[in-house]
Structures are given as C-alpha cells and as structure tokens.
Amino acid sequence: MSMYTEQQAKAILDKVIALSKADECTATLGGGINGNIRFALNNVSTSGIITNAELAVQVAFGKRVGVATINEFDDESLARVVRRAEELARLAPENEEFVPAIGKQTYKPTPTYNAGIAAITPEYRAQVAADSINPCKNDGLIAAGFLSDSVGFFASANSNGNFAYQQSTGLDYTCTVRTEDGTGSGWVARNAGSLDDFKASREIQTAIQKAKGSRGAKALEPGKYTVILEPAASAGLISFMINGFDARQSDEGRSFLTKKGGGNKLGEQVFDPRVSLHTDPWNPDVPVMPWDGEGLPREKMTIIDKGKVSYLEYSRYWAKLKGKEAKGSPGNLIMAGGTKSTMDLVKDTAKGILVTRTWYIRMVDPQTVLLTGLTRDGTFYIENGEIKYPIKNFRFNESPVIMLNNIEELGKPIRLGDDESPFVMMIPPMKIRDFTFTSLSDAV
C-alpha cells in the first residue's frame, strides 16, 4: 500500500512522535503512485508504475540532529526508525544554525487533487503514446516523448502538536517530433493540473507544425534582436533568477540583489515597472501544497511589485538572526501579463525572432545572473507581423534581469512546469528588445 488516508497517516505519525525520547521529533510520511510511458522512434520504449511510501523521522537532542527513513510501517519498524534517528543525533556534531521544530500551524487546504489524473490507467498512457505517434507515423515524422503522472499524499506531525495532510496529483507531458530527414524539429510540453486541460491528440499538432515549419532553416548573424519568447522560452531564465531572491545570500554579498556597500536590494526598483510577480498556493490555475519544505504555511505574497523587489526569502535561521519573520517558501510563480497570445505579439512585430523554447540553461556569472543556453525546436524570423521563415538555432548569453528591463510587451500568461525548476509557473509570452545571441548552432 502506498496511499494513506488522513486517519491512517495520523495514526502512524502519532505513534512515531510518542516513541521518540528526544528533545523534539518531526515525522513526515509521503507516498503515492507514479506512472509513466516513454516512447521514441514512433515506438513505446519503456513504461512502468512505481508505488512507494516513505517515512522520515528527524529528532534533536539540543543542537544535535539525526534523520532516518524507512518504508515499512509495522510497530517494530517504527520503533527501529526512531531509534536510528536518535542514534544518529547523538553521534552528530552540534549544528550551530539549529532552529527548533515549528509550532502548531493552521493550513488552509489548496486544490491540488484532480480525480481525473488520479484515475489514469495503463491503457490511458498507452493511448497518449498512440495519439502522439500515429499522426506522426502517417506524416513522415518521428515522435519521441514522455508522459509522467502521479497521485500522492503528504503528511507531517511534530512533537509541538503540528499536523498536516493533503493529497495531490500531477501530469507532465513532453513530445519532440522530428522530420525523417532530420532537418526539422518541433516540441510541445503540457503540465496540467486537471485532465480536462490535456489532450494528446490536440497537443501533438503543435509539435507537428513546429517540426514541419522548421525545415530548411536559414542562418542569421548572431547579435542583439527583438524576440518574441514563448512562455517556455523565458520560464527557465526566470526560475534561475528567483534562486537569487535569498536574503542570506544577498546580505552576505553574493547575489545580484546585494547592495553596494552592504545589505540587500529589498524595496528597490530592479526591473521594468511592467514586471509584477507573485505567489499564491490557492491560485486555481497553479495550486501547490499549502506548506513549504519546513512546514511553514505558504501565503499569497508579492515577489516583484511593478519592478520593485518586494520579497526575499528568509530561512528560519536567518530570519531569527535578522529579526525578521520567516514565511513559507513559494511553490509557484505567477507573472502578470496582458491579454494577447504569442501570435498576437508576432502580428505587432515589424522585425524579430520567435523562440519556441530555450534549453541547457546554465549560470555563467551569478554576479549579473548571466545565463547561457540555446534555442531549440522551432526558431523563426518575423517580418511585418508574419512568420517569414525558420532560422537556425542560436546560443544566447543573457541575464533575465536585463531581459526584464527590455520589455516591449507582455501577453497572456499560461501554465508551465519545467524539469529543471522547482516551481509551477504562469508566464506570459514576451516581446523583448536587444536579446543577446552570441553564436549559431547547427543543431536541429
């Protein structure tokens, strides 16, 4: 068994807390079912179901902390895992930055569970693969993709009387479609909170169109261009930048939000006034669990307000040291935008480049959040409001901070996840001036 009800989870966690003789004890129990199907070369390559549940016990004697985990939940196993955590804590060196377990919290539930996703069967996954492969097979195209879905729960309790329980589901689909001669490549990704928002036979058409449309790409000179970034093209850059919104890193002098002469840039205008970003665990488009990794309740918070930095993350240790309140870390990022679609932005563009997605993004200089990466799976030249022709992929070297100061227009935000990002996001398509491409890539 890997799914536990609230009562079952509470019974296990209560036993663990009662078994501990340490100064404090926090126990978490998480589990669920993860299904996936992978296909390549128009064939299913692997598929599987992983069911698992795991209990983690953290105890502390003074400032000495021990953690142990187990995936068996009979009384004897529970006693064993508590003993192990206590043994490790007694052997551990003192952690000078130790902060005691959180007190009793109130969590307002968020809509993270979708019955449709929870009920996905192996037959459904096989159909998704077939709906992706068949239209490609019939059109001289080759599909490679991956569907991953999950249903799970997370519960926690501690010796201060805190308790949390909630169920959640997830669905993530990606598919790359290539032409048989290897000269065209397209891609589609859907991260859905509800099964109603996902239909493989519809999604695959995006990748097919991009693949066909990207054949015969012409080379443009690298340089600074006006770009229309689809949401998947800017999400990775924004997610990277948010890592720098850390109070300790900024105060210590090693973030782009460090202020000359010491301190941080909280409250300062760092971005274009059209940039507003907030987090909200209850947002119906991108709901996330109502607590963060520490168990702190998440709140609706403004991160960037009309270009001003209005939030920095304080760990509980750093908050205590600085006399601040530690808030629950954001689980989603919601960027404000307008009403236009990506294609509406294209229509209003005299000359520019449309970027489907960016890939292999890596930090080059944390001082300026200079990132490098490449365009992939559909890059097009725009002239007089029309897509004129496909162009070869570019490498970019650009900072999201500079990008978010060079805004021409923002469109309507859409939901996305990213396998290199911890956030679920609502990001608009963006028209950006002077985006820096530094070299050409021959990769299709």
Add this chain to the structure above:
Amino acid sequence: MDRRHFLAASGIGLSGFMIPGFGNAVAAEALLTKMDPARKKVLADIALNAATAAGASYCDVRIGRYMRQFVITREDKVQNVVNTESIGAGIRVIANGTWGFAATSDLSNAAIAKAAQQAVAIAKANAKSQTKPVQLAPVKGVGEVSWATPIKKNAMEVPVKEKVDLLLSANSAAMAAGANFVNSMLFLVNEQKYFASTDGSYIDQDVHRIWPTFTVTVIDKTTGKFRSRDSLSSPMGMGYEYLDGDRHIELPNGLMAYNDRFDMKEDAIAAAKQAQLKLKAPSVKPGKYDLVLDPSHLWLTIHENVGHPLELDRVLGYEANYAGTSFATIDKLKDKFKYGSDRVTLFADKVQPNTLGAVGYDDEGVRTKRWDLVKDGTLVNYQAIRDQAHIIGEIESHGCCYADSWSSVQFQRMANVSLAPGKSPLSVADMIKNVEKGIYIIGDGSFSIDQQRYNAQFGGQLFYEIENGKIKGMVEDVAYQIRTPEFWSACSAICDERDYRFGGSFFDGKGQPGQVSAVSHGSSTARFDGINVISTGRSLG
C-alpha cells in the same frame, strides 16, 4: 543533472521534511556490513528459474545494496551528515522478443519470484506493439566471480569525526587565507552489486567512489562584487587514500594540480588567494585565442562533445525528447568522418585504475575493456551495449551498461572517455612557450551544449593570458564558444603521458525517468588554436 540538481533532489541542507534521495538513512556502522553472496545466489536462482518458467528466453537479476555518505560543512559549521542505504532487486527479462522489467525492495523468496513473473508479464504485454525483436550480442557465462575497486583505505571505515575535521580544517585554512565563505563537501559511494543471468554468470562486485569538493567565495563590500573558486579535486574511483594529499603536481606560474592524491587544505588556501586575485583581474578582450587547457578543465569538454554524442542510443534517436540526438550519425562512421586533427585519439574504457567507470563487469555481465572512438582524428566507433552492438556490425557489447539503482532499468551509459596523451615528449611549460596569444584555463566552470552536440560554450575556474610564450597575468569573464569538429581539428599539441590526469562527473544525468552515473575523463594538457573567446562581463547598471 549536475551538482545543483543533485543537491536539490536530495534535500541536503534542508530540514527533515525532505527525504534523503538515495534510500534509507542508517547508522554509520551499517555502512560497513555486507550481504552474504551465498544468500544472493539463492535469491538470484529463484528469479532466473521463475522467469524461465514463466516463458522468458533470457533473464538477468541484479541484487544491489547502495550505500552513500555525505558530509556537508560551511566555514566553521557542520551542516549535515547523511548516511543512506538502498537495497533491493531488479529483474530484467526477454519474453516474446521484448524487454520487461520489475523491481522489489522485498528480498524474500516469494517476492523475488513474483517480481520475475511480473517482468515476464510486462514483456509479453509490450510485445504486442513491438516491431523488431530484441537482438542480444552473445555473452559467455563466467560462473561465480568477484571484483572489487582496489582501494587502499575504505572511506566508509573512516570515522565521521575525522572527515568533519578534515573539511573544517580546509575551511579554516581558506578563511585564514582571505576567504569570506567556504562550502565544502565529501561524497562517498559504495555499490555492492550482485549480477546473475541465464547465461550462467554470478558476479559479485564491490565498487567504491569518493569526491571531496569545495567552493571558496570572496566579496568586496564596497563594489558589491564577488568571485568564487571551486576545488581542483576530481571525483575518483578510489578509497580514502585519495585524501592522503602527499603529492601535488607543479604547473607553470606556481599553480598546483592533483592526480591520484588530493591535498584539500593546500588547495583551499590556493583557492582563497586566487579568488582574491579574480576579484581584481581585468575582463578578457574578446577575440581568437590559442587555448591551453588543463586536464581539470578539458575533461568536461571531452564529456560533453565526445562522450555524449558517441552514445549509440542518442545517435539512434532514443534520447531525442530529453538529452537530444547526435551530429555524429551512423553514416559518418561509414564515411570515416574527420572528428579532429590527426593527433587526436579518443578512447573509451571501463578499466583504467582509479577511474569512476572502472568495474570488472558491466550491469549486464559483460567483461569490461578499452576501445577507440576516434583514432588519429577519424571517427571509428560508438559506445554500445548488448542489444545495440549488431546495429553497428559489432559481435560483442562494449560493456558500458549501467543502472543507478536496483530499481532502475540498466541502459547504455557513458564509459570513461579520454584523450590519449601525446606521443612526443612535451611538458606544459614547453607548450606555453610556443603560444603567442593565448589563454591557459584551469578547472571546470559553466557548460552548455546543444541537443546534437555541435555548439558548446565553456567557462573555467582560473584564466591566465599568455603573450609571446609567457604568462602575462590573470583575466576574468572568459568563455569560449566552439563547434565540436572544428574544435578537435584545432588541436595542435598534446602534452605527453607524464601530464595525464583525470577529471570527472559524479552525477551525470540521462534518461526519463532520470538516472545518474559517474564517469572519468583522462587527458594531458592540450592546445587548441584560434578559438573564439567571448567576455561574459555584464553590468546591471
């Protein structure tokens, strides 16, 4: 996957709400115990018999115990000590010409037999849509054999306190030398792997890996500038003897490098001093330079633009949706594609001592070996496993199949891929003497490469401008941009075997769902002419 993602995935540094990513946390003493091979053979035979009885034409079973220890510190504080253990069995079968796989953490006789039957059932179900049956290159059974990493000192036996003391002493030395911050880590891995197959092999292996590493940061409060320097250590397939630190290699300009021994304290002091120099160093002037690349840097370039594009599954399109495909298509093998200059020979292996890839047998029971990928500049081979060898006309697997856990399906992973040292005597100092306008790069930095492995960009840790055969001084903000075949064609000199050293990746990611592997890359310092260097210095106003 890189270190950032590993740390995020494993929740290191966070509270007990995060579950360690690699199995159950255990007491340190538990890391020293081993499972009885006789018991493993009994379990293996149950799986092989159950699979065969259910209709499998082939079966292999891997009973694995994966032990890991991580020690994490910053400045004068221990942040975390984590011990994890993961144990279970993975059973892979061929039935009706199709692969099936099932895994279980329950090592009872009944659970093992049931998992074997499940694997056969999955294979039979998948066979319905299979267009071509699996074709396995033959392997002769080796009976009951064993192999172990030839370690001199088992790192798992070294008390945690000794490890903590080592890290804290390195931190303290760096702080005394002018660092503002130091983060240091020690990662240890012990894979106790038992492999059995219907070919008649029962292989017991004990594999050890170690990686000490740190990042030193200095800041200038008045300007708000900061710079960091990562350690010049490498992850190794060694025991704790790697940290004995009794010998370094002297490089030009007073620089020090390490091969099979690392002196953490010495390197931490050097890092603190060099990070302060980085803060004041001028930005590089963009343009064409001859690059002199130290092995501590060149390993990552080899990894990205030779190791990955020559993985046969990528070449064929199996990784198209995630890691990508490859420019080095099979027609290029037939056409004797010129991958680099005549002096460039790049070889793959799973046997070089002290490397992360070294094992006796791979995860499908194939005896490991060495083979050439690029010979005298010409593409001659790929990396292929048992079900791929026939595609390139080979009669045997290269022995580079790996799974990161008992619960993961084994698949083709990168072997060690290394640049053969130069055949004529050449030292680093003599190489630099002949460079008119160049940059000498030490240590790996940022890296990014396209999905067919053509266009890449690399940074580094330390950059020294060379003018008329002499090192002029340190520069900053260096990144070079290359196209893979042009880069290797521009290789004009390689130092001899005296300079041959390893770098490597402890957490190389591939596949969906993702798996990690560890791989080494050897090289001597090499020179590449006329490479495009950009300046990455920017201002946020």
